[in-house]
Amino acid sequence: DTAVSQTPKYLVTQMGNDKSIKCEQNLGHDTMYWYKQDSKKFLKIMFSYNNKELIINETVPNRFSPKSPDKAHLNLHINSLELGDSAVYFCASSLLGLAGATIEQYFGPGTRLTVT
């Protein structure tokens, strides 16, 4: 029944490691997103994919590499993790309509990443 799911829910790792977070949606949406919520609770867009194609990359370091094997999945791989990467990462999905169309985004439960 879960609309947007993420795994793992918690991730604790050491600096310098490489880790991945997976996201899946069963809503039939064509667009998926990754957002980062920092310690001050600000939510910011990182990436947006439409039909497996990257459409937004908001000045995210190259250590972050999203991969979309199909429209229902958008995974986030992070290389050489740094302390500042500690945050909650949210996946979301929506239908990307024509400009002006309703674009209601649905969010996953989040992955709390702690880098020590």
Added chain:
Amino acid sequence: KQEVTQIPAALSVPEGENLVLNCSFTDSAIYNLQWFRQDPGKGLTSLLLIQSSQREQTSGRLNASLDKSSGRSTLYIAASQPGDSATYLCAVPNNAGNMLTFGGGTRLMVKP
């Protein structure tokens, strides 16, 4: 660049009060505005999406209004309950509709 601000950052009220949360945005050329609720340690739940052509949207005890010309939206919560305690976020899409810009949120505590 769109900027979204929410005031107040935190609010504590006794149960039963009616309250108003404010959201302002700098670029009034928006297509819609979405209000979310976030419980501690949880994801975001969409509460209301109000189209730019609408002035109000209601769901149960929640009522969202939108005034594009002044760059403002309010979320009105009637007869607040302890279960309403959460962080409330507003967000607006960019012109292409493919990303949301969020406000900083209002952390609401409703005391029994």
